[in-house]
Amino acid sequence: MFERRLYHHIDWALVGAVLALCAIGVVMIFSTTAGQARGSSPLFLTQIYAIVLGLCAMAFMLSLDYRTFTDKSHFIYVALLAVLVYVLYNGDVRMGAQRWIALGAFNVQPSEFAKIGLALLLAKFFGENRGAPGWTDLAIAAGLTCLPLALVAKEPDLGTAVILLPVLLAVAYLAGMPMRAFGALALCLLLTAPLAWQFGLEDYQKTRLTSFLDPSQDARDAGYQQIQARITVGSGGLTGKGFRQGTQGQLRFLPVAHNDFIFSVLAEEQGFAGVLVALGLYVFVILRTLEAARLAKDRLGSYLVIGVMASFTFQVVYNITMSAGLAPVKGLTLPLMSYGGSSMIATLAGFGLVLNVRMRRFTN
């Protein structure tokens, strides 16, 4: 159980960087939403509650040896699948997608937790293997990944669904998956892309992709958001327009500024300087996590950390690219900064596992 000695091995620098990013997020949420006095409590307060809950989840993930979680990972996995199926039929519909379970004051988005569940399961799966994984192993792992992926994609939440893929790729890569497999995968993707375009994507998803290539063709909707994102970021300049002085975010030229586009608002109000600080913190968090993977006492721990890190990194990079109008607009939040309780709790719980692995590198 939790020993006093372990307390000294907690990576406080990582915790500090994570909390700093959370704080920046809260400040930006305050900036974009404070003007809009709606009946319920301000959004930034809700976000603070989510952070507190997330820290509790983090503490819980720390309190037990990570192997306890990986040992139970198949139960967790099955339970998650059950909840995802439940959401598909009984979830709350918001903005056209069934992603939510109403749970008292909070609305839980189970798909956010699927990333951790999958990381635990894959860490266990590859960690128990000896040597480089063979084709069979890869096929099984792919199957295990595609099951929740399909369920989430069906909600439909293609964004969250897609971030399950980096978990598989990163863990398999670290586990020694042959490079030929990557080549084959890339080839497969290339060949199936036209089919996916034809049958797999909804119309609105196609619009988003085509308008990315030519934003002006759809200057009102998907393309509009992308153009506005670029204007928002570009107009920030070196030092920004100042706290709550951003015209793009404040006057709602940018939709869901407190959520998907929070980094754009940061770039507008705090400028390139603020962007560098935030990017620096993210790089620090990611590299520190990679170090935790390197330091892990066993392969299981190292795979677990990499699995958690993979979805986090992918999401951060994609969201920031999108915030600058350089990637198609997708409903992907920026972990640690965007408004959203489920995402916050799941992300902090993930960092709990990372800290857990690093903390227990000397235990047996």
Place this chain on the structure above:
Amino acid sequence: MEQYEDRRRAGIRMAVLQYLVAAVFTVLATSFWALQVVQHAKFNELAENNHQRTLALRAPRGIVFDRDGEVLVQSRRSYSISIVREHTLDLDRTIGLLTATLGLDESGVRAIVNRHRSEPVYQPITIIQDATLAQVAAVTARRLDFELPDVVVEQVPTRQYPSTLAAHLFGYVGEVSDTQVSKDRSLRSGDIVGQAGIEAVYNGLLMGEDGAKRVVVNSVGREIRTIAEDPPTEGKRLRLTADYHVQKALEDGFRALGYNGAAVLLDPANGEVFAFTSVPSYDPNTFAAGIDRATWTALNTDDLRPLNDRAIQGRYSVGSTFKMAVATAALEEGVITPDYKVYCPGHATFFGRPFKCWKPGGHGTVDLRQAIAQSCNVYFYTIGNMTGIEKIHKWATALGLGEKSGIDLPGEVQGLVPSPEWKRARNGEKWYAGETISVSIGQGAVSLTPVSMAVYISTIANGGTRVTPHLLKAVDDGTGWKAVAAPEPQSRVTLKPETVQAIRDGLFLVVNGARGTGRNARLDGFDVSGKTGTAQMISNDGVRMAKGKTARDLRDNGWFVFFAPRDHPQIAGAILAEHAEHGSNAAIIARHAIETFFAKREGRPLPAPPAPTSPPPPVEGDDPPPDRESPRLAGAVATGGQ
């Protein structure tokens, strides 16, 4: 060993991941650098255009006062409804919804939008000017519901005129035309400028300077706050020479008697115009908020041509009112003295042709005063023949006839006093001495504008100064009234005192004599002096032939020119009443205006307007057109504004 291999490979792959992350974040940081620092200026401008709008604040045009400070033309607030396509998702839907809301014709609205299609999308396209409050309310409600976020209601100053009063004097305003913009660099497309009357002549003074307001708008185009405001400068205020009450009295007179026509009343000392009218009139307010096609067409196709300013654009045969010009020429050239006498048997023969006087029995022996008072044609045939057409033309011109008056209104036309040169230039024919006989009583080719007749009688009243009629008395640019100097007289001759005295005596008798034809204008104590004139539209033969065959009104026009009082004239003027059959009916209108003028000067209560009546029968001792039977004249008459 295998485990070692595993660890080594994992280490390498981890290092690859590290470099990958570092590389990705370097690319990201570089991208932000490119957007935020390198391209900052471009995006900053885009952001400002996004949320800032410059709105024009229309300057109200200057208020126009009468000579005593009575407000004549002012600006009121009105609302216009426009579409701003910048925020339009579906223009068809917007047009459909808007026309349904406002009860408009959809194709008309579509035509307006198409006309402005090439303009920048942030420029509002005005659909309705001067919207009713119900329309404004309907649009505002839908705007709040986000049903019509691309429709805006703007407050704009609109001109307000006293209905049809002095419409031709004020003129009207309208959107500047492309030709006007190309002529005057200070005008911009969409400006409202004067298009007629003093609105056009003094547009530069009246227009003011538009201001601008820079506002912040949100993503649906709603104004959030104002950044900077440059308030509009109201146009300069004008004080006219016109007198509201005299103007109204004049128009009341026309209305009461039911005549169309024109009149100009002025101060014979300096040319200040007291009243100026052309009937029928129109309502300039219909132009103020953008005239609709139907009204415009109606005004333009009306047989009575209400847009035509008869006072300066109508040319009419003037009849007996021309006789003073002949008298002046004869006296000034020394051809006769005031006491020169002619025997009138009721007719006379010149160059083998008989010419009739209007009074079959004749006037007997008359001198100049009596000849004017009784309008004896034979007397004027005789002295006109003695004086000759050149001298008549010379003196008529000196008195202002056949010349432009120089009034500060646009579109004045020149009248005509015939001369041998004119005839030669016109059709190469030589002047026949018999034509002089007709001209001597104002018939023949004589055709003159009412404003020039007013100048003519003023010149007689003031002894030879051809004043320039003008309408502007003072200008206030916000720092107090500054008087505008009266324009220089067009010309000045000094008439011999006995000339002036003899004509004045005759004119006095016309109004005040027992048998005067202008008795209708008599006002006790004010010595109104004047002359009636009756000008035929067509010869008597023509009247007989046209009977029942034409809808045209062929009744004679009536003139009355006057000044008062006789010795130190304060007011002079000319009144033309179309189809009044006799000048004595025009004198009724003059009397009311003169009475009002003096009542106001002396602070007495203003007289009640004459009761609406059908035209009274001509005064006894009338002077109908004298030589109706002359076939030679049939073609030369009917030169009026019809």
